[in-house]
Amino acid sequence: xxxxxxxxxxxxxxxxxxxxxxxxxxxxxxxxxxxxxxxxxxxxxxxxxxxxxxxxxxxxxxxxxxxxxxxxxxxxxxxxxxxxxxxxxxxxxxxxxxxxxxxxxxxxxxxxxx
Numbered sequence: 001x002x003x004x005x006x007x008x009x010x011x012x013x014x015x016x017x018x019x020x021x022x023x024x025x026x027x028x029x030x031x032x033x034x035x036x037x038x039x040x041x042x043x044x045x046x047x048x049x050x051x052x053x054x055x056x057x058x059x060x061x062x063x064x065x066x067x068x069x070x071x072x073x074x075x076x077x078x079x080x081x082x083x084x085x086x087x088x089x090x091x092x093x094x095x096x097x098x099x100x101x102x103x104x105x106x107x108x109x110x111x112x113x114x
Contacts, residue, residue, distance in 0.1 A: 050080075050084070053080070054077065054080070057073050057076055057077050057080075058077070060073055061073045061074065061077075
């Protein structure tokens with residue numbers, strides 16, 4: 001006879017432990033999603049600043065009367081474009097590097113054939 005409902009208390013303790021584990025996992029996922037959201041917001045802000053900067057330079061080019069006064073601004077646009085392309089290439093390389101290493105690591109060819 002279970003006068004103090006020991007079985008029920010044990011079950012409630014197990015349920016509470018499972019709920020705590022689930023809560024911890026959910027909280028970790030929320031934190032991860034918040035970090036991704038901040039990173040994406042920062043990227044959007046960077047892109048908006050870049051577009052505004054480019055617009056300002058293009059406007060200043062339109063105000064120039066001859067090629068010699070336009071040349072430094074055109075060079076600035078070219079430099080910024082090159083920097084953005086290099087940064088994008090580096091981001092793509094960072095994403096692909098791990099995949100390539102994993103794909104072409106020694107022993108991977110034999111594992112894939114099996």
